Amino acid sequence: MRERQRFHGDASVLHRNAVRTPLPDADAERLFHRNMLSVAEGRERKAELLVDPDVSLLDAYERELERVAESFERRLRQFAGEGYEEIALATQRGERDDRIGRLTSYYFEGLWRIQQRTTISEMLFFPIILRYPDSFTMNVRFASGYATTESVLYESPAHSTEQLDDEHAETYYEESAYSQRKAAAYLRETAQIIRDEFPDPDESDVEDRYGGIVSAGGRRGSTFSAMLKRVEPDPGRFSSPADETMLVSAGPEARRTADELLDDDAVFL
Known part of the structure; x- marks a missing residue:
């Protein structure tokens, strides 16, 4: 009987894929379209939590991670059923190299890293979603650091380890609440970008279905960051139609967004 293997991660699964x-x-x-609307609505729900004085930023952060993890788990079950973990591990061990194994390994790696984010600082989740007339791509990326060059920053007193006197503590809490309100406004604003980039297919022409974020x-x-912006997909990226879900090489948009938004010393994890 094989001893249960502990998963240690394999960054090469995600890199440039x-x-x-x-x-x-x-x-x-x-x-x-419904899935992308859910992403936008989740962003708006987080904005509501950030301005709710009865909800800590820690709760809002963990709920967001839970939603992302659930979406990854759904994809894993679609590809591989309830035994997705063993398929991912077998692929990591080199015991299988097939389409389902590679897809399962890819999403399992993403899920593992998402779950790590609750305890690990300085790991940036940096995905790209691109829409083409006949398909969409998702490029799951994690980079060192905690923010991009265009991120909005906000503060969480619940994560702070500093010991402040009463006067400074009151100022710190007021400034933190202000930063959270600004972040909430930004989240609501960028939720609309998602709606604009991925319109209702019943209300748009197929030729116009290029979009991306x-x-x-x-x-x-104790400092958190958020960023979202539109990305223009390359219309000539794929020369053949998509017949089935599969891993593909990351497109030119991946390199462009990394060059534009990451510091020079950032590395992909």
Whole structure:
């Protein structure tokens, strides 16, 4: 009987790779649209939590991670069923090298890193989602650091380890609340970008279904960051239609957004 293997991560699975998923019919188009609406709505729910005095930023942060982890787990079950962990581990050990194994390993690596973010500082989640007329791609990335060059920063007293006297503590809490309100406004604003980039397929022409976003979130100690902006996909990226979900090489958008948004000393994890 094989001893249960502990997963230690394999960054090469994610590096320079993305998942391309076909959108073969109207039902698939509508499902993708609903999923992106859920992402936008999740961003708006987080904004509401940030301005709620009865909810700590720690709670808002953990709820966001839970939503992302649940989406990764759903994808894993779609590809590999309930035994996705063993398939991912077998692929990592080199015991299988097939489409399902590679997809499972990719999302399992992403899930493992998402779960680590609750305790690890200085790990930036930096994904790209791009929409093409017949498919979409998701490029899951994690980089060193806690923010991009365009991130909005906000402070969490619950994560602070500093011991402050009463006067400074009151000032710190007031400034933290102000930064959270600014971040909430930013989250609501960028949620609209998601809606604009991924419109309802029943209300848009197929030729217009190019869109994309890059987002980032991380923390360093008690300082959190958020970023989301639109990305213009390369219309000539794929020369053939998508027949099935598979790993593909990351497109030029991945390099461009990394060059634009990451510090020179940042590395992918």
